[in-house]
Amino acid sequence: MKTYLPQIERRILVRPNQTYGILNYDLDNAYPQRMLELVAGSPTAKDCWNKRAKFIGGNGFEADGLGKQIINTKGLTLAKLLKAMATDKALFTGFGIHVNYNANFKIASVNYIKFEDIRMGDTDCPETANKFAIYNDWGRKTWKNIMRSKVIFLDKYDPDPTVVQQQVDDAGGWDKYKGQLLYFNPEIDDYPLIEADSVWEDFETEAGIKIFNNREVTTGFLPSTMLFMKSRREEADNSRPDADEFGGINTPSQLEQDLGAFQGTKSAQKIIVIEYEDENSKPEFKAYPIQNNDKLFETTERSVEARIIKGFSVPKELVNAEKSSGLSNGGEKKQAIIEFNDNTAPDRLELAETLAEVFSHFYTNINPAGNWAITPVPAIAADDSPGIKAGNAINDLLSSAIPLQNKIAALVYAYGFKQAEAEAMCK
Template structure:
């Protein structure tokens, strides 16, 4: 078999076009980021790996502590706060977005984080240029404000110019908006896959495994919560039939559905099930009642699924520590932290360059060295000291 004859996989992110908003849709249903969030949130392994990935991207924050505490907007968000939000977006979506505002001198005066899943790209023009980012708080149209759903309409979708700090460009945009008070600023939208390109996160190839991880958790839950966990069954004589107040014989089922539910789940384990017989000559007897445990049936699937998710995040060392293959010690954890801190340097430099772009046009002198480098995360032992040198 060669490349030509091999079965062609479907595109991971289908990019379409929305005539209503003149934008590129992110996935065929325009909900690719939202779908990813739903899948990863339902997988315990995915959440663990994603949180670790974001944690290492953020590291110990900016080396320049003066800058880390610097307030960037009216809400009081500091550089460290924005960095934390950035790190989560880069881990989940391989990109992030910033909203910047200008003063009358075309200088940046405010920076705010925009949830990356809320952003969409305008359609390219004939030169391949994308001029605007479209923003909506919930592209599913289910989020509410004042008790009303925020539907996806032209009135609720904001269309904001892409980041271009050239004073001449900013001035022309301010004039077109009708003045600085009407101007909505610009959006710095960046992706690790390249400029103006919808990206796929590093874990996209294992979304099937993440969904499988959720399914395995459901099986385990139902095995414990809904399985029959009685220890045995007693078969006894039923006796005389019941008669109601009108003299009518009441027919009883041997086991009613509501009775069965009394023997399902962990809180009803080890009960005795009583079954009454119709015929008097049948003697009572005790019958073992075996239960079915499905956990062993899925052991191989469970282990291989978890391992593949860890591997896609390049967290094999942490998986080996978890499985007891490397043991647990300060040296082992130091090596694991040092290894993974090196794995996220590309993402950290990506964030550093974005901050550098913005603060070249900041409105006031900042008491920083303009070194936006991030400190790598290090393992802290039980005494509170850094094990990494």
Template sequence: MNVNNVIRPPKRFSTSYLSQLNIQAYGSDNLYPQRMSDLIQNSPTGGTCLERYQTFIEGNGLSDTEFSEYVCNRKDETIDDIFSLIAQDIATYNGFALHVNYNLACEICELQHIPFENCRLEEEDDAGSVTYINVHPDWEGNKTRKGRRINVDRSNVKKYHTFNPIPSVVIDQIESCGGIEHYSGQVLWVSMNGKFKYPKPVYDKVVTNLSTDEGLDNVKYRNVRNGFMLSGLFVHKKSVQYEFDENGNAIEKDTQYDLSDSLDAFQGDNNACSIMEIVVNSSDDKPEFINVEGTNYDDKFKVTESSTTERIYSAFGQEPWYCIRIGKLGFSGDVLSEAYEYYNSYVSKQRRTISRALKRIFDHWFEVANPSDNYEIEPLVYISNKSAESSPINNTKA
């Protein structure tokens, strides 16, 4: 069987044109990054892998600590603050966006981070280039300011020129805007999937497993919180109660009990090991206690949970941690050290992309902010108790 005969797989996401905003839609509803963020955050396994992925991308921060402490905008944010936000975006969305402002000398004088999920690409021009990056604070249209909803329309979408630090280009943009006071700067928009292509995060390939992982967690929750966990049933003869009518005649009182009215009193962990009382009418039945064992649904999904977890770890390239988790590799310092070394090489491409982006900006900065010209990111290193004891700091004599 060749590729023409197999069932055609659906596209991961589609890119269409939204004429009312003159932008390329990011997914069928223009909310692909928001959907993916919600999906990964609701998956316990996926969220854990994402946090580790982001931690290793960020590493120990920029190697040049003086440069990392440099204040780069009017909000008093440092390069290290911006760098941390970049690492979060590239881990979650596989891309990031940085806004820069220029002075009258056409030099970059300010750097700010823009949440990647807030950015949308303008439609390509005749030359196949994207001229503007469109930014809205909430493409879902739920955010409010001063009690009023920020609608997704042209009046609330801000356009920024794409990054191009050539002085002649910057001057033309400033003049077309009516002066430097009206100029909104440029945006360096970076995608790991290619120039001006909407990126897919690394976990896009396991969206069904992430959703399954969330469902398995819900099953566990409901199994404990809503499960029918009786200790047993106590069955005995119904007691007869009498009441009197208006003539003074004794009549049997109706004490019919509806079991369905109290079933919730025997559900969940707070009511576990309760005893349900069952009353019977037959005088021949003697009191007895019946053991009851509820159904444990956790056991029914063990294989599903194992395969789902493995695939999520694999999507993030975290097989060593999965093997440690299931006890396949043990938990020694050497194993963890090798896992750190492996994953540092796994995220090297993301780190290199961040370093290059920072260099592109600070090569056109209005002053020498980074004399060393070092934009490398220091990788994480596993520190065991043994290595900590042998470090120069711990061996220093008082």
């Protein structure tokens, strides 16, 4: 018996691309690039990504001075490599490290490769199987077509000297050998989804709300209006010699220009003058009713924000800290930091184990202690801050046995609360 669930679709489709000898990352081969653009347009998603990256990277390495070690001729340090790896791990759940060897089969240099630039080689193609294609414009933002000559193929990471020698021989010698790529991927022979793929539609929704709000501001919050008129006072001359070449590009009439200048944030106080010959040709503006967008968008924005935060598995106290109660003693945020450190501990461990593996084959011992552990973000509550002290004092006042009216008066005159607020706090 076959089961068909029409409401469930695969988030990405992986198909062989015979032109480049790779496996496409979704049908358009641009899933990571699309997700990056969506996250960039969503303030909440960008904040959640940054929070995950910060906690995965922690406060750097436990070993003193380890982060300052330079690992290639371009001056890349271990601290910068860790930050780049944590950033990709936070969104794409994976990362890429490029290594190259010297003639003693020791790793001589380590480089970071953007995760979105990596594509797996087609396993059915002998020339690209067990290889990875590196290209910086799979999404075709810069060039209309992918330039095959600029696609670089790297061998799969394997520090075994016999494997490295075979790869060097296949490349035609050490001078032509391009090294290996350690492609950390939680999936097996497949591409991973981003961390919050289940809510990527909400990224787009939040970006759309932002665009809507901007359009409302730039049009001066003018109501949606229909213009009825018998005839224009002046028709624009669109009989240009090159009209065929620039089809669809018309010169606006004087009325259209005036109406356009009337809108906008800097034109709210302007007066527009419209001339008409008789009463029958008088233009008529009529506003047509629409839904209450303010309330509708406000509700939508809150629900979208909550789903994005949940999709990234970030405690809401770390994203919406400014919305927390002013009476908080810092315990909620401290607990959220502890919880998020626990949730991201496996990610830090994976980064530490990967670095330990790679640099165990480095040409020099840059970490004699062998400690690759990453320090978590410290969960320190600023108990001595003025805001926390005031919150504790108010909590003590509310829990005291003094008369209700005295409590209300203290909240109003000593702490600046409004009468209604003070009464509600004392209930």
